[in-house]
Amino acid sequence: MKIHINNKRGFTFTVIVTVATILILLVLLLRNNVMVHCNNLDVKSGPNVSYQTTGKINAGTRVQILNHQDNWDHVVYNHSKIGWVPDWVIRNKNLKTATKLSESTIVLDPGHGGSDSGALSTHNKMEKTYTLQTAKKAAQQLREQGANVIMTRDTDKTVSLFSRPGFSTKNNANLFISFHFDSSPDDNTASGFTSYYYHDGRSKQLATDINNQMDNIPIDNRGVEFGNFLVVRDVKVPSVLLEMGYINSDKDFKHIENPEYQELVAKDVKHGVTDYINSIY
């Protein structure tokens, strides 16, 4: 009789443990199971758009996440295929078609901020205000295409100059763009925009690709120039610094403060970055 009770208890215990194990496994399985919502997503051999493409995933495909590194997921898809996909893309429910731009990580650096006002207009308007407004518009343009955009600041706060290049290494970024407005020693003596690079090769190409898109900007194009600026010099990824007009030129400032001008710059940056990424990867 005693043995019978023990057997019954033992059986109940086994059933509870089995059901609990199955439930835990199911939760773990579902938590790491993601449905992809976009078409044409590249599967890469490593955690960056720079790696070789080994396959494609289309909308409706379920992926099982095995591992995570640098914002990329190592996944199993179509039952047995394995590769890397960007985590921000597989979690994006609005993106229809993935592109190389969607698979890229871009750092945008609005110059100055907080206690550092940057240069001043002839009516003491501060450069830091317009670098942030313009960079935010560029961020929106790039995010609409699915890109992973990191900003060195998205509010009016102080960010040390020395810490800015590090945002690109920390986030495994593909490129870095710093936004500024120029200033001449005397008011109203210079005008125009310039795209600066420090490193030859990819940085120069990025500066050229962005500058080539800017033929619709209503102020003079001073072209692509070498510039010894810390943020483009001490950065490990291709980088440019855009001086989008002279803030102490009344003629340029009337554009700089205009949201339509900022939107135009933002769109040109998006197109230039797209050209660059498509030619590199």
Ligand SMILES: [Zn+2]
């Ligand atoms: Zn500046």
